[in-house]
Amino acid sequence: MNPDGNVDGLLLTNNTIIRVPPHLGPLLVQSVSPQDQIKVDGFTEFAGTIHASVIMDLRTQRPVMDTPPDSAAPPPAPNLAGRQPLSASGTVKVATRAPRGEIDGAVLSDGTVVHVPPPVGQQYADLLREGQPLAVTGFGAANAYGRSVEATALGPSPDRLQAVSSEPPSPAGPAAASRPGRR
Numbered sequence: 001m002n003p004d005g006n007v008d009g010l011l012l013t014n015n016t017i018i019r020v021p022p023h024l025g026p027l028l029v030q031s032v033s034p035q036d037q038i039k040v041d042g043f044t045e046f047a048g049t050i051h052a053s054v055i056m057d058l059r060t061q062r063p064v065m066d067t068p069p070d071s072a073a074p075p076p077a078p079n080l081a082g083r084q085p086l087s088a089s090g091t092v093k094v095a096t097r098a099p100r101g102e103i104d105g106a107v108l109s110d111g112t113v114v115h116v117p118p119p120v121g122q123q124y125a126d127l128l129r130e131g132q133p134l135a136v137t138g139f140g141a142a143n144a145y146g147r148s149v150e151a152t153a154l155g156p157s158p159d160r161l162q163a164v165s166s167e168p169p170s171p172a173g174p175a176a177a178s179r180p181g182r183r
Contacts, residue, residue: 001025003083003115003150005141010038010055011107015094017049018042023069028055029145031062042066046101048094086142086149088112089135089158095121095128103128105151113148115140120164124154135161 001007007025010018010032018040020028032038032055042052055064090108096115098104103121105114106128114136121128128134135158140149153161 001113001141001143001145001148003138003140003148005082005143005145005148007145009052011094011111015048017094017096017107018055019045019049019051020055020064021066021069024064024066028064031055031060031064032057045099046097049097051099083139083141083150085137086140086147087135087137087158088114088147088149089133092128092130092132092134094130106134108134111146113146114138114154115148115150116154116164120151124164127154127156133157137161 002022006022007029008022009020010028012018037058039056039058040050040052041054042050045051052064053066056062088108088110090110090112092106093109094107095103096105096107096113098118098121100118102118103116103125104118105116105121107113114134116124116128126132133156134154135156136149136151136154138149138151138153140147151164153163155161
């Protein structure tokens with residue numbers, strides 16, 4: 001799920017990530033439950049990540065199909081005010097990736113989904129690898145579908161957290177970014 005608590009995909013037992021557009025989340029949770037056997041049709045966004053066109057529960061034969069959302073309904077805005085402070089630590093089960101393949105987070109062994117902007121994912125790629133210990137603090141949601149946090153700090157353990165920013169570092173270093181320019 002995303003940090004606002006909305007379901008936007010599934011993680012299969014083989015660590016394949018199945019993504020769906022946010023407007024399909026409510027239908028997905030009504031149609032598919034943990035441990036259900038499913039069939040997924042879609043396209044590969046990146047190795048290990050599939051964008052689903054159809055998810056079929058094999059027992060009930062109920063499909064969840066990717067159809068365009070109602071054009072009269074605006075897309076949901078991020079619910080930043082509804083996010084709560086969260087922390088998590090565990091082992092990275094699988095790294096998540098943005099559509100172009102950049103690392104944008106991880107799923108921990110306890111199922112917590114950690115989100116970071118792709119520049120942060122690139123900066124901390126070694127830490128966001130399968131099997132690595134990871135601790136995070138940030139803001140997100142915890143509900144019946146799990147926990148999801150947008151990281152503001154991460155590290156290999158709770159006592160070694162580093163603040164993260166989506167701003168790329170200045171090529172000349174932090175001091176150069178704060179010096180006034182010449183005219």
